[in-house]
Amino acid sequence: MCQRLSKEAVINEKKVIFSAFSGRLYACSPKAIYEYMIQSPEFKDYTFVWAFTKPDQKQHLFHDSRTILVKFQSEAFFQHLSTARYWVFNFTTPPYFIKRDDQIFVQCWHGTPLKRIGMDIQVDGNAATKKEDIHKHYLEVGKICDYFLSPSKFATDRFISAFGLNVLHKEHVIIEQGYPRNASLFTGTEEKIKALRESFGIPEGKKVILYCPTFRDDQYQKGLGHTYQLGINLLRLKEKLPPDYFLLLRLHYLVSNKIDISQFKGFALDVSNYDDVNDLYLVSDMLVTDYSSVFFDFENLHRPIIFYMYDLADYKNKLRDFYLDLNELPGPIVEKERDLIDTILNIDQIAQGYEGNYQRCCERFNYLDDAEATQRVVKEFMK
CATH class of the missing domain: 3.40.50.12580 (CDP-glycerol glycerophosphotransferase, C-terminal domain)
Structure with missing residues (x-):
C-alpha cells in the first residue's frame, strides 16, 4: 500500500509527521521539534501528525487543533506518511517506508552512542538479526536520510560510519547543532x-x-x-x-x-x-x-x-x-x-x-x- 500511496499522493508542503521510538512514546527530539514548531508563528498554518502505537493513550497530551494523532503503521499513518513534506523520526525506519525525492526525512536518532551500532557492529551476538542484515538495514536508512541530527563531532563520526553515510557520500546531511531532546534540561x-x-x-x-x-x-x-x-x-x-x-x-x-x-x-x-x-x-x-x-x-x-x-x-x-x-x-x-x-x-x-x-x-x-x-x-x- 505505501508504494502505491507514495507514487500517487500529492505532497502537502506544510505537513510534518512525527514519531518517536517506533510510536511508543511522546519524547526525544521529535517532541522538542514539534513543541518548538507548534509555538512558532512561522508554522501557524502547518499540519502536524503524530504516530503512536496507542494514540488513544496520548490524546490528553495534545490540545492544538492543527495536530492529528494516528495509529502507527495504520492505513491513516501511511496516507499521512505519503503526503507529508517532512518526516521527523528518531528510529531506524522499516524498509517499506518508501520516501519520495521531494520529501524530507529528518533522522533525529536517540542519543550519542557508547555501544557500537549499525555497520560498526563486528560481532554476531544478536539473537534476532544477523550482523550482515543489521549492516544492510542501517545502510538503507542512510540512503533515505536528508538530514541527520548530531550533538557533537564525536557523534557525527559515529553516525557517518554506522549508517554508511561515508559509503553513500552523504556526509553533508549531518546537522551538528546539539540535540533538541536535551534543551529542556537547561x-x-x-x-x-x-x-x-x-x-x-x-x-x-x-x-x-x-x-x-x-x-x-x-x-x-x-x-x-x-x-x-x-x-x-x-x-x-x-x-x-x-x-x-x-x-x-x-x-x-x-x-x-x-x-x-x-x-x-x-x-x-x-x-x-x-x-x-x-x-x-x-x-x-x-x-x-x-x-x-x-x-x-x-x-x-x-x-x-x-x-x-x-x-x-x-x-x-x-x-x-x-x-x-x-x-x-x-x-x-x-x-x-x-x-x-x-x-x-x-x-x-x-x-x-x-x-x-x-x-x-x-x-x-x-x-x-x-x-x-x-x-x-x-x-x-x-x-
Missing part, C-alpha cells in the same frame, strides 16, 4: 522539579536513584521481542540502603516484558512507560546505568553517574563492544552488586575522583547542547 526550574517529584509520589527529602539499563541483544523471545532480566536484586538493595533513598526504574524502550516491582512501593517505581526521560533526569540525584547512551544526556546536569556493568566481558566481547575506552567514562564502573551498594552510599566522595573525566566528557560530547538547540536545528532543515 530550563528545568525548581518549581518544575518539585511538581514532578510530587507527581511521581517521591516523598520530600528522598535521594533519588535513576536506574536505566539497556537491552541485551541475546535476550530475545520470538513473537515477544527483546526481554530483560533485571540485573539487580531490589530486595537486597532496599535492605542495604538507608530509608531516605528512592529508586526509579527505566527499562529500554525495546524491552517488551514488564517487570513487576509493586511489592517495593514506597522504595521503587517503574517509570519505563513514562514518555519524557528528561523529567526523570531532572528529579534524580544520581544515575545508575550500564551501556546505555543516557549518561551522555544526564551529564548536562553535572550529577553523579555510576556504571553497573555486571556482564561487562560478555557484552564487550560477544554483543556490541564500545566506541569509547571505558577508562574515559565520567563515573566508576561496578561489576558486583555489593560494590554497587557501597558506591551508591559513598558516591559524593567517589565522584570527586572522576571530576576530570566528567569535565572532559562534557567538553567532548555535550558542548553544543543548550536551550537554543531546537531552534538551530529547525532552521537548518526548514531552509
Whole structure:
C-alpha cells in the first residue's frame, strides 16, 4: 500500500509527521521539534501528525487543533506518511517506508552512542538479526536520510560510519547543532522539579536513584521481542540502603516484558512507560546505568553517574563492544552488586575522583547542547 500511496499522493508542503521510538512514546527530539514548531508563528498554518502505537493513550497530551494523532503503521499513518513534506523520526525506519525525492526525512536518532551500532557492529551476538542484515538495514536508512541530527563531532563520526553515510557520500546531511531532546534540561526550574517529584509520589527529602539499563541483544523471545532480566536484586538493595533513598526504574524502550516491582512501593517505581526521560533526569540525584547512551544526556546536569556493568566481558566481547575506552567514562564502573551498594552510599566522595573525566566528557560530547538547540536545528532543515 505505501508504494502505491507514495507514487500517487500529492505532497502537502506544510505537513510534518512525527514519531518517536517506533510510536511508543511522546519524547526525544521529535517532541522538542514539534513543541518548538507548534509555538512558532512561522508554522501557524502547518499540519502536524503524530504516530503512536496507542494514540488513544496520548490524546490528553495534545490540545492544538492543527495536530492529528494516528495509529502507527495504520492505513491513516501511511496516507499521512505519503503526503507529508517532512518526516521527523528518531528510529531506524522499516524498509517499506518508501520516501519520495521531494520529501524530507529528518533522522533525529536517540542519543550519542557508547555501544557500537549499525555497520560498526563486528560481532554476531544478536539473537534476532544477523550482523550482515543489521549492516544492510542501517545502510538503507542512510540512503533515505536528508538530514541527520548530531550533538557533537564525536557523534557525527559515529553516525557517518554506522549508517554508511561515508559509503553513500552523504556526509553533508549531518546537522551538528546539539540535540533538541536535551534543551529542556537547561530550563528545568525548581518549581518544575518539585511538581514532578510530587507527581511521581517521591516523598520530600528522598535521594533519588535513576536506574536505566539497556537491552541485551541475546535476550530475545520470538513473537515477544527483546526481554530483560533485571540485573539487580531490589530486595537486597532496599535492605542495604538507608530509608531516605528512592529508586526509579527505566527499562529500554525495546524491552517488551514488564517487570513487576509493586511489592517495593514506597522504595521503587517503574517509570519505563513514562514518555519524557528528561523529567526523570531532572528529579534524580544520581544515575545508575550500564551501556546505555543516557549518561551522555544526564551529564548536562553535572550529577553523579555510576556504571553497573555486571556482564561487562560478555557484552564487550560477544554483543556490541564500545566506541569509547571505558577508562574515559565520567563515573566508576561496578561489576558486583555489593560494590554497587557501597558506591551508591559513598558516591559524593567517589565522584570527586572522576571530576576530570566528567569535565572532559562534557567538553567532548555535550558542548553544543543548550536551550537554543531546537531552534538551530529547525532552521537548518526548514531552509
